[in-house]
Amino acid sequence: MTRQSISFSAPNDQWLNNLLEREEYASKSEIVNDLIRKARAxxxxxxxxxxxxxxxxxxxxxxxxxxxxxxxFKAELRRNGEL
Known part of the structure; x- marks a missing residue:
């Protein structure tokens, strides 16, 4: 896995820290990777x-x-038994 160093704005860092405090994630890296996966999807x-x-x-x-x-459309729905 590639290591990177990134900086967060204060509000974003606080949001990440809140997620960690609620134990939704184990690390900031896990959060960032999850966000990237969701963005890619x-x-x-x-x-x-x-x-x-x-x-x-x-x-x-x-x-x-x-x-x-x-x-x-109605005829198709009737044929499929949906109407």
Missing amino acids: QQSEIELIRAKLMASEKSGFITQTREEIRAE
Whole structure:
């Protein structure tokens, strides 16, 4: 594992210390690693959503009316026994 030296602002350091005092984590390193894991997971989710949006934009426009789309959804729900 790589070692790093980082500095925290006073409010962030106090927040980290509070987590340690409540024994939610064993060390500040554990907290930072957990935060990084969560940020990476969130970034992956954002990238997935972005890719889906781009694919959707490339698929073009629809010609159905709102009512036709709604009827199609309801028909699918009926077929699946959900309505």
